[in-house]
Amino acid sequence: MKILVCISNVPDTTSKINFTGDNKEFDKNGVQYVINPWDEYALTRAIELKEAKGGSVTVLNVGEADTEPNIRKALAIGADDAIRVNAHPKDAFFVAQQITAIAKEGGYDMILMGKESIDYNGFQVHNMVGEMMGIPSVTPAFKLDMVDDSTARLEREIEGGKEVVEVKLPFVASAQQPMCEPRIPNMRGIMTARTKPLKVVAPVGGEAMSEYVSYSKPEKKSGVKLIDADNAGELIKLLRNEAKVL
């Protein structure tokens, strides 16, 4: 089974978010980048399936050279090889076009992604790729198993419940917990990752459909009003009469 796992390079979850240049650009200063946490579920599940059924796991990132440390990390976790489409990922539509081009060429059985990037919070690339390729996209899935060599069984979350879906290969799915326990690289993985192939390819033409013009930050809270624990019931009155939320 050939599996393609798409990973996004995102600011670490603890990053302070700031903007520069008149709030027109994200300030990368001092920001640590990680593999998008959701994508780690996709990657680990892909490796588990490969270990059980044979095949290969290829990781794909659409990004500039500064994403390579995290691509290497994915190789250290257990992917076999990697592709980086050398382009500034302008927006989701552009990224989806690049992923689709690679996926079509590679003939993958399964294209796995994370549910959502934690920076641009789009929750869209997987469904776009499914549509561009004309294959099913099952998102967000929290369970993924093979029924037989050509059919997978997934459970996906819908508001207020879940759906059980069976799809034929090939398909796209996005992962969320508790699909698996994301792995971290071990020493051997880190050593072998250095020599695993990482192919850099040029982007196919493709346009962005949106243009980010500026950023803003939420208003700061004015500070917490503390209520004495012995008088806790007072809180409920404040919520009704002052905050007007009850």
Next chain:
Amino acid sequence: MSVLVFVEGLNGEIKKSSLEAASYGSQVAQAMGTSATAVAIGEVHEEALARLGEQGISKVLYDADDRLKQFVADAYVKVIAKAAQQESSKVLVFSNSNIGAAVGSKLAVRLNGSLATNVTELPKMDGGNFTVTRGVFSGKAFAQVNLTSDVKIIAVKKNSTEIISNAGNTATVEKLSADLAESDFAAAPKETVMQETDGGVLLPEAEIVVSGGRGMKGPENWHLIEELAKELGAATACSKPVSDIGWRPHHEHVGQTGITVSPNLYIAVGISGAIQHLAGVNSSKVIVVINKDPEAPFFKAADYGIVGDALEVVPKLIEAAKALDK
């Protein structure tokens, strides 16, 4: 040229998040000098559809195909595309739900449109630009984005739009048929399992959320969270470690790697307020924190707080909530 809004039903009624999308769509339509049409799929009562007039919808197109009762992306996309074509719509509005965002993403490809998900404000239209504001960096910022394509698709973040209600206004309801083929249902779910809510409130739709963390000490104390939630008409939620150790089901876990909620009121009990937890709740309008440690980081993000032992404080809150006239 009407603005098209996709509305989702649940148990015959229209979901709250879809009433928000309808309100959003009708305001966009008004600003553009046109009308708003809704497209409904699945199991919704006709009266509920007509009542969308209260949110400013003039017309509802309804595809009553039985097979659409459960969500099948390809079939839904076809129905909405048909409605968009019929209405010559250039602006399509969805709720940023798992269903809405999925269908919106696929339509963006099919109609070659600009998609913005997680949208928090009405668009600004000036100088030929169509600019929306959307949440980015997991609640830590907003971005203003120009939608540059002719077709614009907007998925509205839950609980960020006031529901308009012009009592008495009704929408006309028309049948729509997209002539769906068997192949449109190829990826239909084998089975759909809805959570038992015991008459309670679904977390993604909730206006009030009572959430517990490791400070609750164990599942045996969760009846306190549940009881407070019941008194307030709230949904229950939890922090990640709580669902990881199995005290609560995974679908209750909020935060960066769980679900994002933006209720009017979020009550956090025995949760430290780690940045990854805050990412899922920081757009709540009012935040209450109950924690025995006055240094807990969550207090910095809170509007109201009580420093004290949850097991003593929560029963007092339940008592006070019971005393409220409802």
